Amino acid sequence: xxxxxxxxxxxxxxxxxxxxxxxxxxxxxxxxxxxxxxxxxxxxxxxxxxxxxxxxxxxxxxxxxxxxxxxxxxxxxxxxxxxxxxxxxxxxxxxxxxxxxxxxxxxxxxxxxxxxxxxxxxxxxxxxxxxxxxxxxxxxxxxxxxxxxxxxxxxxxxxxxxxxxxxxxxxxxxxxxxxxxxxxxxxxxxxxxxxxxxxxxxxxxxxxxxxxxxxxxxxxxxxxxxxxxxxxxxxxxxxxxxxxxxxxxxxxxxxxxxxxxxxxxxxxxxxxxxxxxxxxxxxxxxxxxxxxxxxxxxxxxxxxxxxxxxxxxxxxxxxxxxxxxxxxxxxxxxxxxxxx
Amino acid sequence: xxxxxxxxxxxxxxxxxxxxxxxxxxxxxxxxxxxxxxxxxxxxxxxxxxxxxxxxxxxxxxxxxxxxxxxxxxxxxxxxxxxxxxxxxxxxxxxxxxxxxxxxxxxxxxxxxxxxxxxxxxxxxxxxxxxxxxxxxxxxxxxxxxxxxxxxxxxxxxxxxxxxxxxxxxxxxxxxxxxxxxxxxxxxxxxxxxxxxxxxxxxxxxxxxxxxxxxxxxxxxxxxxxxxxxxxxxxxxxxxxxxxxxxxxxxxxxxxxxxxxxxxxxxxxxxxxxxxxxxxxxxxxxxxxxxxxxxxxxxxxxxxxxxxxxxxxxxxxxxxxxxxxxxxxxxxxxxxxxxx
Numbered sequence: 045x046x047x048x049x050x051x052x053x054x055x056x057x058x059x060x061x062x063x064x065x066x067x068x069x070x071x072x073x074x075x076x077x078x079x080x081x082x083x084x085x086x087x088x089x090x091x092x093x094x095x096x097x098x099x100x101x102x103x104x105x106x107x108x109x110x111x112x113x114x115x116x117x118x119x120x121x122x123x124x125x126x127x128x129x130x131x132x133x134x135x136x137x138x139x140x141x142x143x144x145x146x147x148x149x150x151x152x153x154x155x156x157x158x159x160x161x162x163x164x165x166x167x168x169x170x171x172x173x174x175x176x177x178x179x180x181x182x183x184x185x186x187x188x189x190x191x192x193x194x195x196x197x198x199x200x201x202x203x204x205x206x207x208x209x210x211x212x213x214x215x216x217x218x219x220x221x222x223x224x225x226x227x228x229x230x231x232x233x234x235x236x237x238x239x240x241x242x243x244x245x246x247x248x249x250x251x252x253x254x255x256x257x258x259x260x261x262x263x264x265x266x267x268x269x270x271x272x273x274x275x276x277x278x279x280x281x282x283x284x285x286x287x288x289x290x291x292x293x294x295x296x297x298x299x300x301x302x303x304x305x306x307x308x309x310x311x312x313x314x315x316x317x318x319x320x321x322x323x324x325x326x327x328x329x330x331x332x333x334x335x336x337x338x339x340x341x342x343x344x345x346x347x348x349x350x351x352x353x354x355x356x357x358x359x360x361x362x363x364x365x366x367x368x369x370x371x372x373x374x375x376x377x378x379x380x381x382x383x384x
Numbered sequence: 385x386x387x388x389x390x391x392x393x394x395x396x397x398x399x400x401x402x403x404x405x406x407x408x409x410x411x412x413x414x415x416x417x418x419x420x421x422x423x424x425x426x427x428x429x430x431x432x433x434x435x436x437x438x439x440x441x442x443x444x445x446x447x448x449x450x451x452x453x454x455x456x457x458x459x460x461x462x463x464x465x466x467x468x469x470x471x472x473x474x475x476x477x478x479x480x481x482x483x484x485x486x487x488x489x490x491x492x493x494x495x496x497x498x499x500x501x502x503x504x505x506x507x508x509x510x511x512x513x514x515x516x517x518x519x520x521x522x523x524x525x526x527x528x529x530x531x532x533x534x535x536x537x538x539x540x541x542x543x544x545x546x547x548x549x550x551x552x553x554x555x556x557x558x559x560x561x562x563x564x565x566x567x568x569x570x571x572x573x574x575x576x577x578x579x580x581x582x583x584x585x586x587x588x589x590x591x592x593x594x595x596x597x598x599x600x601x602x603x604x605x606x607x608x609x610x611x612x613x614x615x616x617x618x619x620x621x622x623x624x625x626x627x628x629x630x631x632x633x634x635x636x637x638x639x640x641x642x643x644x645x646x647x648x649x650x651x652x653x654x655x656x657x658x659x660x661x662x663x664x665x666x667x668x669x670x671x672x673x674x675x676x677x678x679x680x681x682x683x684x685x686x687x688x689x690x691x692x693x694x695x696x697x698x699x700x701x702x703x704x705x706x707x708x709x710x711x712x713x714x715x716x717x718x719x720x721x722x723x724x
Contacts, residue, residue, distance in 0.1 A: 052392075059648070059669060062573030064583060066434050067648050067669030070410075094406050157707030171511045182707055233402030234712040243404060308399070308407050328668035329399060329407030367497030367522055372574040 053087030056340070056381045057326070057333040061364070061373040068378070069309075069333035073324035073341060075384075076250035078261055080225045083320060084384050085247065092243035093325045096235060098306030100187050101127040101273050102223050102252055106215045107190040109269035112197030116147065118190075123273060124280035125186030129305060131286025132161025132181035139283065140180055143189050147196060154179035155206040156188045156237035163286050184237035186283075191216070191239070206238045213240055222266075223252040236307060246323040249312055253321025257302055257314025274316070277302055290335035290359050294342075297352040303338065307331075311338040315347050332375060335359050340377035344384045393427030396680070396721045397666070397673040401704070401713040408718070409649075409673035413664035413681060415724075416590035418601055420565045423660060424724050425587065432583035433665045436575060438646030440527050441467040441613050442563050442592055446555045447530040449609035452537030456487065458530075463613060464620035465526030469645060471626025472501025472521035479623065480520055483529050487536060494519035495546040496528045496577040503626050524577035526623075531556070531579070548572055548580045557582060562606075563592040576647060586663040589652055593661025597642055597654025614656070617642055630675035630699050634682075637692040643678065647671075651678040655687050672715060675699050680717035684724045 056071030072087025082089070104126040107113050113123060122143045130136040144150055158177045160167040170177060179185055191205050191212050200211040207213065217240065221229045224244050232240030244252075255262060259270035277284055278299055285291035285305070294303045302314040309326025311334045322341055326333045339360040342348050348356070364373035396411030412427025422429070444466040447453050453463065462483045470476040484490055500507040500517045510517060519525055531545050531552050540551040547553060557580065561569045564584050572580030584592075595602060599610035617624055621635035625645070634643045642654040649666025651674045662681055666673045679700040682688050688696070704713035 061434055061581070062571075064432070064434070064573060066573075067667065069668050092404070094401055094404070155708065157709065159707045168511055171508055172514070174512070231402075233404060233406075234706060234710060236706045236712070238706055238708050238710065241401070326668075327407065328409050328666075328670055328673075330668055330670065333668075366574060366576045366578055367499050368495065368578050369497065370574065370578065372576070 051088050053327045054381055055378050056337045058378050059375050069330050070327040071324055071337045072246055074246040074250040075320055075322045076247055076254055077320050078254040078258055080251040082247050089246040092245050094233060094241045094243060095249050096241055096306035096308060096310050097129045098304050098310045098312035101256060101304055102220050103216050104190055104273055105219045105269050107194050108272050109265050110194060110197055112194045115197055116193050120276040120279050121283055123276035124283040126190035127277055128186045128284045129183040130186055131163035131289060133163045133166050133286050137180055140185055140189055151178045151180045153192055153202060154185055154188045156182040156184045158182060182237060208232055208240045223255055224248040225251050246325060249323035250321040253312050253314040257316035257321060258319040274302060293356060293359055297355040298348055309334045336375055336377055344382045391428050393667045394721055395718050396677045398718050399715050409670050410667040411664055411677045412586055414586040414590040415660055415662045416587055416594055417660050418594040418598055420591040422587050429586040432585050434581045434583060435589050436581055436646035436648060436650050437469045438644045438650045438652035441596060441644055442560050443556050444530055444613055445559045445609050447534050448612050449605050450534060450537055452534045455537055456533050460616040460619050461623055463616035464623040466530035467617055468526045468624045469523040470526060471503035471629060473503045473506050473626050477520055480525055480529055491518045491520045493532055493542060494525055494528045496522040496524045498522060522577060546578045553580055563595055564588040565591055586665060589663035590661040593652050593654040594659060597656035597661060598659040614642060633696060633699055637695040638688055649674045676715055676717055684722045
C-alpha cells in the first residue's frame with residue numbers, strides 16, 4: 045500500500061521535453077483478487093469513477109450467459125467485437141456487417157451515433173471516397189450489435205435498447221453489479237455511445253476483472269460465459285481494438301492477459317494466472333497516460349515476460365517527435381511511483 | 385494568495401458526466417505587473433515551464449524592433465500571423481503565401497514541418513482534393529515567416545534559422561529574456577515546430593505579458609514594437625488562431641485583451657488597462673482545460689464585460705455531447721478555485 049493520502053493520486057506518468065518534465069499525470073489504481081480483497085492501491089481507489097468502455101467484456105457476459113449468443117450463432121470474432129472499442133477498420137466493419145445481416149438488421153438499428161474511424165488511414169479513405177462515417181464506424185458498434193442480439197433473444201423491442209430502463213440494459217446492469225460484488229449499482233450517467241455507464245470504484249472494477257479472468261468461484265453458467273469471452277478476446281485481439289492500438293498490442297504480446305481501455309484515462313486488466321484484476325484511472329482523463337501507467341503496473345506485477353516488454357517498449361515509453369520528425373521528448377512512468 | 389502548498393496545483397477545472405465529476409485538471413497560475421511583482425498566484429508558479437506558443441507575440445518583437453518588419457513591408461495582418469498558432473484556413477495560407485513570395489521564398493524555406501490544418505473542414509478539403517499538408521499549414525508557419533524575414537534583415541543564412549545558435553534565435557532569445565526580466569534564459573528544449581522553447585516560470589511569463597500589454601516602462605524602440613504588435617493582433621484576431629478557436633473568440637469579444645494559447649495546457653494574457661499579465665499551465669497539459677481556466681481568471685480579474693461573458697459562455701463551460709448528439713456532461717471551472 046502506498047503512503048499517499050487517500051484522495052491525492054500519485055504522479056504516475058511524466059511527459060518530458062528535452063531533459064525537463066513538461067507535464068505530468070496523476071494516476072489512481074487498485075489491484076484486487078476475486079474475493080474483492082485489495083492487494084495494492086494508490087490514490088482515490090475507493091472513489092467511484094465511470095469505467096466507460098473498460099467494462100465492455102463484462103457487459104458482454106449477458107449476451108453469452110442468456111443463451112442469446114448461442115441462439116443467434118455469435119462467433120468468437122463477433123464476441124470479441126462485442127467487447128471492443130474497435131478502430132473502424134475494414135476487418136471490424138466486415139464482421140459487424142455480417143452479424144447485423146444475420147439478425148436482419150443494418151446500421152439503422154444502431155443507437156450509438158456515428159464518428160470517424162479511430163484508425164486514421166481508414167478515416168482518410170472514407171473522406172477521400174466522399175463517404176460519411178456511419179454508426180458502424182463507431183468504436184462501440186460491436187457492443188451495440190451484442191445488445192441488439194440480446195434484445196432479440198428477450199423478445200424485447202429493439203427501439204430504445206440503449207436506455208437504462210430497457211430489459212437489455214437492466215440485465216447488463218445486474219450482471220455488472222454481480223461481477224463487481226455489489227447488490228446494485230448507483231444511478232448511471234450516459235456513455236459516449238448512449239448506453240448507461242455505472243459508477244464504481246477502482247477497487248470494485250479490479251475485483252470484477254479478477255473474477256472475469258479467473259471465474260472458478262462463480263456459478264457454472266457465469267463461469268462458462270467468462271471463459272468464452274476470454275477465449276474470444278484471446279483469439280481475436282485485433283478485433284478488440286485495432287492496428288497500432290495499445291489493447292491489441294498488449295494482448296498480442298502477452299496473450300494470457302485481458303486488457304481493456306476506457307475513455308477518460310481508464311484501463312482495466314485481468315491477470316488470470318495470478319487470479320487478480322487491476323483498474324486504473326488517470327485523474328485528468330488523459331488517454332496518452334493510461335497505457336503507460338498500465339504497462340508499468342503490469343511489469344511491476346510480473347505479468348510481462350521479457351519478450352513482451354521488448355515488443356511493447358514504444359507503448360511503455362512513447363517518443364514525442366516534432367512536426368519535422370525530430371525526437372524532442374518522451375512519455376514515461378514516474379520513478380518510484382509504484383509501491384508493490 | 386492561495387493557501388495551497390506551493391508545488392501542488394489546485395483543481396481548477398472539472399469534467400462532469402451527468403451530475404458526477406469524472407475527471408479534473410490541476411492548474412497553476414500567476415498574475416503579475418510590469419515590475420514583475422506577483423499579484424495573485426497558485427500552484428507551482430515559480431517552477432519553470434515551457435511556454436511554447438504562448439510567447440509567440442514576444443518572439444515577434446525582434447522582427448519589429450530590428451527594423452526587419454518595416455524594411456520588408458510586413459503588414460499588420462502578417463504581423464498578426466507571426467504571433468499566431470493559426471488554423472491553416474484559406475485566409476491564413478493566402479496571407480502567408482504573399483509574405484513569403486515577397487521575400488522570394490516558398491514553403492520549402494520553412495523548417496516547421498507539416499501537419500494537417502487545425503481547422504477540421506480545411507483539413508478535410510485538403511484530403512478530398514488529394515493534397516498533402518505542407519509546412520504552410522503548420523500552425524507556426526507565420527512565426528517562421530517572421531524569423532525568415534529577420535534572417536534576411538540580418539544578412540544571416542536562411543538555412544538553420546530555427547537552430548538555437550543562429551543569429552535569429554539568439555536575438556529572439558535576448559528579447560524574450562529582457563521581457564521576462566531575466567539576464568539570460570536557461571538552456572532550451574525543442575518546440576513542436578523545431579525552434580527553441582526556453583523554460584521560464586509562470587510568474588516570469590506573466591510579467592513579460594504585463595510589459596507587452598503596457599510597455600510604458602520600456603525603451604522607446606521596444607515600446608513602439610509592443611504597441612505595433614498589440615495593434616496588429618487587435619486588428620486581426622482571426623489570423624492569430626481561427627474559426628471557432630478560443631484565442632480568436634476571446635479577443636473578438638474583449639478586444640482590449642491579448643490572449644495566446646500554448647501547447648501542453650499553457651495560456652498567457654495581457655490586460656493592458658490594468659497593467660497586468662497572467663500565465664497559467666494545466667499540470668497535465670490538457671488543451672481542453674486551459675481556456676476554461678483562462679476565462680475563469682479573466683472573469684475574476686474583472687477583465688470580461690457582461691457582453692463578452694455571454695459571447696464566450698460556450699468556451700467558458702463547454703458542453704460534452706455523445707456521438708448521437710445528446711448532452712451528457714460539461715467542463716466547468718471548479719468552485720472556489722480562485723482566491724483573488
